[in-house]
Structure formats: C-alpha cells, structure tokens
Amino acid sequence: MTPDGDTAAGTVDEEPRFSTWTGTARGWMLRRLPPDKLLPEDQPSYVASWIYVFGMGAIAALVYIIVSGCILALNGPAWYHVSGLGHFINSTHLWSVELFFMFMVIHLWGKYWMAAWRGGRVLTWITGVIAFVVSIVTAFTGYLLQTNFDSQWIAFQAKDALNAVGVGAWFNVTNLGQILMWHITLLPLAVAGVVALHVVLVRMHGVVPPLDAAATDAQLQQDLPQRASVEGEHL
Amino acid sequence: MSKNTDPMSWRMRNDIAGRPWRGRAREYDLFKELTVGVMVVGLLVLGLSAVFSSPDDPSVTLKSWATAAPADFVATATAELGGTSKTAGYGPPYNATPDASQKLGPIDLQSFSGVRIPIDTANDFVISPLQSLPSSPSAVSDWKAGTDKQHVDWAAAYTDALSKAPDNDPAKVGPGDYGPVPALTGTLLGMAQQGALDGVLQAKDSFYSTDYTRSTLFLGDGTYFPGLADTAHLTGDQWGMMNETGNYPGQSWLWLFSFVYQVQPIKSSPNADILVVSIMAVLTLLLTLVPFIPGLRSLPRRIPIHRLIWKDYYRRR
Numbered sequence: 129m130t131p132d133g134d135t136a137a138g139t140v141d142e143e144p145r146f147s148t149w150t151g152t153a154r155g156w157m158l159r160r161l162p163p164d165k166l167l168p169e170d171q172p173s174y175v176a177s178w179i180y181v182f183g184m185g186a187i188a189a190l191v192y193i194i195v196s197g198c199i200l201a202l203n204g205p206a207w208y209h210v211s212g213l214g215h216f217i218n219s220t221h222l223w224s225v226e227l228f229f230m231f232m233v234i235h236l237w238g239k240y241w242m243a244a245w246r247g248g249r250v251l252t253w254i255t256g257v258i259a260f261v262v263s264i265v266t267a268f269t270g271y272l273l274q275t276n277f278d279s280q281w282i283a284f285q286a287k288d289a290l291n292a293v294g295v296g297a298w299f300n301v302t303n304l305g306q307i308l309m310w311h312i313t314l315l316p317l318a319v320a321g322v323v324a325l326h327v328v329l330v331r332m333h334g335v336v337p338p339l340d341a342a343a344t345d346a347q348l349q350q351d352l353p354q355r356a357s358v359e360g361e362h363l
Numbered sequence: 364m365s366k367n368t369d370p371m372s373w374r375m376r377n378d379i380a381g382r383p384w385r386g387r388a389r390e391y392d393l394f395k396e397l398t399v400g401v402m403v404v405g406l407l408v409l410g411l412s413a414v415f416s417s418p419d420d421p422s423v424t425l426k427s428w429a430t431a432a433p434a435d436f437v438a439t440a441t442a443e444l445g446g447t448s449k450t451a452g453y454g455p456p457y458n459a460t461p462d463a464s465q466k467l468g469p470i471d472l473q474s475f476s477g478v479r480i481p482i483d484t485a486n487d488f489v490i491s492p493l494q495s496l497p498s499s500p501s502a503v504s505d506w507k508a509g510t511d512k513q514h515v516d517w518a519a520a521y522t523d524a525l526s527k528a529p530d531n532d533p534a535k536v537g538p539g540d541y542g543p544v545p546a547l548t549g550t551l552l553g554m555a556q557q558g559a560l561d562g563v564l565q566a567k568d569s570f571y572s573t574d575y576t577r578s579t580l581f582l583g584d585g586t587y588f589p590g591l592a593d594t595a596h597l598t599g600d601q602w603g604m605m606n607e608t609g610n611y612p613g614q615s616w617l618w619l620f621s622f623v624y625q626v627q628p629i630k631s632s633p634n635a636d637i638l639v640v641s642i643m644a645v646l647t648l649l650l651t652l653v654p655f656i657p658g659l660r661s662l663p664r665r666i667p668i669h670r671l672i673w674k675d676y677y678r679r680r
Contacts, residue, residue, distance in 0.1 A: 171391040172384040174676040184396055188404035209419060218419075219412035222611075227407060229616050241668035245654035247382075248375025257651045264616055271607075271614060277420040278608045281592045283575070284583040285599060292465040292636035294472035297456045297479030302580070305573025334384060338673040339370065339664060341379045345680045348379070348386035 161332050168331075173347050175335050179238040183330075185231035190323065192224035194316070201312055205273050205304075225267055232260055244336045252333060255326040262318045269311035272301055371661050373654035418609040420595070423588055425564065425578060429555035432587040434531040436555060439585040440548040441525065443484040444506075445518025448584040450484050457482040457580070465637040472637065480576055485514065488581050489551055492563045500550045502543035509542060517542035599624055619643070 146152045199217050200208065208214035236256065245253040268286070272279050283301040290296040300306050341348070375381045429436045442448040454463030456479040464473035493503050509517070521541040528535040533549065554560045564581065566572045582588040589598065597603035604621040607613030623629060623639045632638055653659050663669060670677060 167393055168391060169393075170388040173387040173389050173679075174673050175391070176389065176675045177672050179672050181400070184400045185404060188397070188400040189408070191401055192405060192408050215417065215419065216412060219415070219417040220408050222417045223411040223415070224404075224408045226411075226612055227404060233616065238672065240653070241663045241666070242672060243371050243660065243663040243669070245373045245660070246371065247378070247380025248373070250373035250654045253373075253654055254651055257647075261647060264614075267614060267616075274419070276418075276422050276608075277591070277595070278418065278597070280422050280579065280582070281588075281595075281597050281603075284579050284588070285597075285603065287579075289636040289640050291453075291456060292473050292634075293640050294455075294474075294476040297476055300480065300574075300576060302576040303574045308573070337379050337384060338676050339667075339669045341676070343379065345386070345676075347676065347679060 161328065165334070166328075166331050172335060172337065174338050174341070179234070179242075180335070182231045182235040182238065186228055186235055187323070187327070189224050189228035189231055190319075192220060193228055194320075196221040196224060197312070197316070205275050205308065209275070221270075225270065228263070229267070232263065236260060242336055243339060246336055246339075247333070249329070249333045249336055252326065252329040255322055255329060259319065259322040259326055262315065262322055266311065266315040266319055269307050269315060272307045273304070273311055275304070369657075369661075371664055373660075415611070418607055418611050420608045423582060423591065424558070425555045425560045425582065426558040428582060428585065428587050429552055429560070432585070433552055433556070434525070434533065435585045435587045436552055437533045437548045438522065438525050438531060439581070440489055440551050441518050441521050441544055442584060443488040443581070444544060444547065445515055445522065446484065447518070447522070448484055450482060450580040450584050456480045465634045467634065467637045467641055482577065482580065484584075487567075487577055488564070489547055491567075492554065492560055493547065493550055495563050495568075496550075496554065496559075500546060502546035502550065505543035506547060513542060516540070517544045521545060521548075600630075619646070 146155050196217050200214075200221060203211075203214060208218035239253070239256065268282075271282050272286075286301045287296055290299050290301060298306075299310065370380075425436075439448065443451065446452075450457060452460050452463055454460045455473050456476055458481065459478055464471050466473075490503060490506060493499055506514070517540070520539050521536070521544040524536045524539050524541065525531050525533065528537070533545065533552075536545070551560065554563075561578065564578050565575060567577070592598050592603065593601070595606075595608050597606050597608070599621075602618075602621045602625070604624070605614050605617040620639065620643055623642055624635065629635050629638050629642075649656065649659070
C-alpha cells in the first residue's frame with residue numbers, strides 16, 4: 129500500500145497518486161477544493177457590492193433558526209403557550225425564519241441578474257433553488273406545529289392540495305406527530321445538506337465574474353492574483 | 364447565438380467565467396464576515412422578537428365550538444350522520460365517494476393513493492363517540508336498527524327542519540319524522556359541551572394519539588371554524604395561505620401559490636388544488652432550469668441590473 133501523499137515520480141502533472149479509496153477520494157477533493165479555496169483570504173476585485181452580503185445573511189439567519197429550534201425541541205411544541213421565555217424563543221424562531229427568507233429571496237434575485245450560473249456554475253444555481261424549495265416546505269411544517277388556531281386552519285386548508293396530488297396520507301398535515309417528524313428531523317436534514325452542498329459549490333467554482341468582463345479590462349491585466357485595496361463597500 | 368458563444372451559457376469553457384480569476388484581488392476574511400453577519404442578524408432577530416413578539420391565538424376545540432355555536436354543531440353532526448358533509452363526500456384518502464377526487468385531465472393522483480385514512484363520518488364522528496359514554500343512549504340502537512335509506516331520510520328531514528327553525532335552534536324544530544337523529548345530535552352536543560368529545564374523537568380508544576385528522580375534519584365541516592378564519596382574513600379567497608393571525612407577515616413567500624388560486628378559471632374549478640400544484644411545480648422546474656432556457660437566461664443581459672451590482676468594476680475597466 130502506498131502511503132497517502134506519496135508522489136509517483138514521472139507523472140506529468142506531479143500530482144500525488146493514491147492506491148487506496150480513501151487516498152483517491154482525498155486527492156479528488158483536494159484538487160477540486162484546496163484549503164485556500166475553501167477558506168479564502170482574498171476575493172476577485174469585482175466582489176464589491178452589498179448584494180454579496182445576503183447569502184451570508186441567510187446562513188446567519190439559519191444559525192438562529194437551528195439554535196431557537198433546538199431550544200423549542202427540548203421543551204416540546206406546546207411549551208411556548210405557557211412560558212414567557214418560551215414565547216420569546218418562539219418569536220426568535222419566527223423572525224429568524226422571516227429574515228432567512230427575505231435574505232434568501234434577495235440573494236436569489238441578485239444571482240439571477242448576475243447570471244451566476246455562467247462558467248460551469250449551473251449546479252450551484254440548482255442547489256440554491258432546491259434549498260429555497262425545501263426551506264419553503266420546512267417553514268410550512270413549522271406553521272403546522274404552532275398548536276394554535278393558525279396551525280389548525282392551515283392544516284384544514286392545506287390538506288386539499290396535498291390530497292389532490294396523492295401524498296396526503298404520508299404528509300398528513302392534520303397528523304401532528306407525523307408533521308413534527310418532518311419538521312424536526314427529515315426536512316432540517318435536507319435543508320442542512322442542500323445548503324452545505326451549495327456553499328461548497330460556491331467555494332469550488334468561485335464567485336461569477338461580471339457580465340461582459342473581457343481580457344482587456346484593466347483589472348485583468350495581471351497574471352497572478354494579488355491583493356489590492358479596492359474602493360467601495362466592504363463585505 | 365450559438366451554444367458555443369452564448370455568454371449566458373451555463374457551460375464550463377476556457378473563458379473568464381470558466382477559468383479561475385486571474386485579475387486583481389481584494390482582501391477578504393470569510394470567518395470575520397460570518398462572525399459579523401451572525402452578530403448583526405442576531406441583533407435583528409432579538410430586536411424584532413422583542414418589539415413584535417409572535418402571534419398565538421388559542422386553538423378552537425369541539426367544546427368551544429359546541430358552546431359558542433350549538434346550532435351549527437347540531438347541523439354539522441346531522442350532516443355527518445346523513446353523509447352529506449364535506450368530509451363524507453371528500454373521496455380519497457378518507458373515503459371512496461365516487462367522482463369526488465380532483466383530476467388533471469385523465470390523471471387522478473388523488474385516487475392513486477387509495478383510502479389510506481378511512482373515515483365513516485356517521486360512525487366515527489357521532490355513533491362511536493356516543494357508544495363510549497358510560498350509558499350509551501338508546502337512540503344509538505335505534506339508529507343501528509335503521510336501514511341506510513332511513514338514515515339518509517331522517518338526517519335530510521332534520522337538516523331541512525333545522526334550516527327552517529328560528530335561529531336554526533334545535534329546540535325550536537317542529538315535529539317530523541327524524542328518527543333518532545335529534546336524540547343522537549343532542550346527546551353529542553352535550554358530550555362536546557362538557558369537553559368529552561375532544562378526547563374521544565382524537566384518541567379513538569387509544570391512550571396515545573398525535574393524530575388530529577378526525578377532529579379537524581369535523582370542525583371544518585361546520586360554519587363556525589371557517590367563520591373564525593374568515594374574520595382573521597385566513598380563507599383562501601383572502602390570500603389566506605400566506606397570511607398569519609394578527610398583523611404578522613406569515614408565509615409571504617407563498618404569494619405566487621396564493622395568487623394562482625385567485626385567477627379564473629382556476630378559482631372556481633373543482634380541480635383547483637391539483638391545477639395550482641401542477642402550475643407551481645412547472646414554475647419551480649422552470650426556475651431550477653433557468654440556466655438551460657435561452658430566453659430566460661438572457662434577460663439579465665437585456666435588463667442590465669448587473670451594471671448596478673458591478674458598478675465599481677465597470678467604472679474601473
């Protein structure tokens with residue numbers, strides 16, 4: 129067995145060769161996402177607009193959704209009806225969700241007008257849309273768990289659309305236990321997984337350059353990336 | 364514009380969009396941005412929560428319904444007995460009522476799942492709960508002894524009489540051939556007003572239950588529960604899908620879903636739900652596949668909002 133990292137002499141690109149599955153996987157990952165791409169210390173000069181803040185804002189809001197959701201989970205879905213602290217935590221859960229969607233929608237529109245799928249970034253776009261759709265379903269199940277008048281009515285109304293497409297028995301909005309499982313296990317796993325994949329893809333491909341960027345542009349007149357102070361908004 | 368030269372293409376090519384950036388760079392600190400982002404969003408979340416709190420209107424129970432609107436409760440229980448309620452005629456997954464399912468042309472997805480949550484409204488909502496009483500009323504035996512036609516006739520006659528009574532008050536109904544229906548619905552009303560029906564309908568002879576399907580459907584068959592929703596601007600024709608009780612933003616991201624329900628002929632179609640879900644599925648697919656759709660993917664070039672986003676870059680070209 130060749131130890132990980134052994135370099136086979138005579139290879140054209142002088143990349144390490146691995147004989148184990150683990151080593152091959154590591155090599156594949158390192159080629160696509162080297163540490164300086166995963167955790168960069170610089171960005172292209174064009175990454176200078178407030179629009180870039182909203183993707184990170186959505187992730188920050190997701191952090192609060194998860195934290196407040198964990199506290200609510202520890203106390204059960206009816207806790208917030210009878211506890212002042214519980215009601216406040218419920219409020220933070222609600223408002224972090226509202227901010228999450230607001231940031232995500234601005235981020236989505238921004239990326240659309242930047243045509244951010246260009247240059248092999250199509251999977252980044254697709255995972256972003258999937259994250260948006262899965263988040264909508266997750267938020268919907270949260271509204272069903274309020275165990276109050278609103279959730280009762282949403283369940284009564286929403287059953288028709290789900291029954292009409294034949295999934296009402298497995299996604300039974302009037303079955304609190306079933307919806308609780310969707311909301312606190314299945315769907316958060318899906319959201320976290322898709323968002324993580326989306327972020328990794330962003331780091332792998334980098335931020336899409338401006339439309340009409342040409343090799344004759346002043347900012348492309350250098351062969352190697354180097355830091356330069358750029359006026360304008362900081363991220 | 365051919366695939367190979369279209370600057371809006373999603374394809375990985377050896378051009379500026381496809382290659383790693385080789386131009387000027389600016390300092391960037393990912394962890395610092397994340398930290399600042401988490402702090403700013405945290406302040407926003409705490410501030411919004413402290414100022415606006417969150418809505419929590421108490422749920423409706425069968426007890427509160429029977430107490431606040433006894434006439435509606437009795438009329439609904441009568442419809443459940445006669446098989447004329449919305450639930451009784453719903454079709455899958457609750458029952459096999461013919462031609463009740465929604466269809467998209469020849470496609471009937473609603474029937475595809477079959478009757479997965481069987482509900483017999485007369486037995487599940489009225490007779491079985493009454494049988495759970497310590498002394499089951501004799502009207503239950505009378506009902507069971509009746510034929511299907513008698514059941515329908517008794518319930519229809521009583522429904523008609525209730526609708527003609529002053530205030531639809533069961534106590535003011537004139538004499539008629541209603542069989543055991545008045546006794547059954549009257550006893551069920553008393554049971555609900557005491558709070559016994561909520562537990563019985565939900566648990567159905569079991570200690571554990573997290574399933575509120577029967578209680579929710581029974582509530583929804585009346586006019587009291589939808590009336591409360593109407594007052595709270597939550598019904599479908601009030602864009603209720605994206606609304607929340609009180610003055611809260613609710614699920615505003617469902618605006619398009621809610622909008623499609625307001626458009627004719629979908630609005631008045633018996634297949635509205637399957638039509639709306641199908642339209643939304645197609646639109647979601649289009650959004651996902653925007654990079655592959657020539658007209659849609661070219662819009663950002665025709666409407667140059669990117670000039671604003673990258674104004675710094677364009678100024679320094």
